[in-house]
Amino acid sequence: MSLIELSGIEKSYRMGDNVVRALRGASLSVERGEMVAIMGASGSGKSTMLNVIGTLDRPDGGSYVLDGEAVESYDEVQLSELRNRKIGFVFQSFHLVPRDNALENVELPMVYAGERASVRKKRAAEALARVGLADRMDHLPTQLSGGQQQRVSIARALVNDPVLLLADEPTGALDSATTGQVMELFTELHAQ
Numbered sequence: 001m002s003l004i005e006l007s008g009i010e011k012s013y014r015m016g017d018n019v020v021r022a023l024r025g026a027s028l029s030v031e032r033g034e035m036v037a038i039m040g041a042s043g044s045g046k047s048t049m050l051n052v053i054g055t056l057d058r059p060d061g062g063s064y065v066l067d068g069e070a071v072e073s074y075d076e077v078q079l080s081e082l083r084n085r086k087i088g089f090v091f092q093s094f095h096l097v098p099r100d101n102a103l104e105n106v107e108l109p110m111v112y113a114g115e116r117a118s119v120r121k122k123r124a125a126e127a128l129a130r131v132g133l134a135d136r137m138d139h140l141p142t143q144l145s146g147g148q149q150q151r152v153s154i155a156r157a158l159v160n161d162p163v164l165l166l167a168d169e170p171t172g173a174l175d176s177a178t179t180g181q182v183m184e185l186f187t188e189l190h191a192q
C-alpha cells in the first residue's frame with residue numbers, strides 16, 4: 001500500500017464568470033520513505049496539489065487515500081485529527097506563534113494531541129536538538145534568524161512523528177546559503 005494514492009483529482013476555482021481548473025485529473029502515488037519534489041511554473045497548481053495532499057482543501061472529484069485512510073469520507077473534525085497525527089507541515093513563512101519561545105512552539109502539536117506537559121517538554125527538546133537548535137530553546141521567533149525559525153517549524157512538524165512531512169516552498173523566504181542548510185537538513189531527516 002502506497003503512503004499517498006491520489007487518483008483523478010479535480011479542483012477548480014470560480015472567479016466571477018471564469019472557472020480556473022487548477023487540477024485536471026491529477027494522479028500521484030508516493031511510497032513510504034520517498035522524498036518527492038513537485039516542480040512547475042507559477043500557477044501550474046503545485047500549492048493546490050499540496051493543499052489537497054495535506055487535507056487542507058477538498059478536491060471536487062477523484063479519490064485520495066493517505067496511509068490507508070480514505071480521507072474524502074472524513075468530516076472536518078476527523079480531518080484535523082488526522083492532520084495532527086499523520087502530517088507535519090512546513091510553510092514558506094514559518095507560521096510560528098510570536099509570543100511563544102522555540103520550545104513552546106514545538107510543543108503546540110502535542111498540546112492539540114492531548115499530551116502531558118512533561119512528555120511535551122521532553123519530546124520538543126529532542127526535536128529541537130535534532131534540527132541543531134538545542135541551545136536556542138528559550139528564544140522567541142524574533143530572536144532567531146530566518147533559517148533558525150524554519151528549523152523550529154521543521155522540529156514542530158516532526159514532533160508528533162508524522163508519516164508525511166509536507167513543505168510548500170520551505171526555502172522561499174531564505175537566502176541562498178540558508179536555503180542550502182535547510183535542504184541539507186531535509187535530506188538528513190529523510191535519510192533517518
Ligand code: ADP
Pocket residue numbers: 013014015020021022040041042043044045046047048049
Ligand atoms: P502554483 O502553486 O503552482 O503557483 P496554485 O496552485 O497556487 O499554483 O494555483 C493554480 C491556479 O489556480 C492558478 O491559476 C491560480 O490563479 C488559481 N488559484 C489558486 N488558488 C485560487 C483561489 N483561492 N481562488 C481562485 N483561483 C485560485
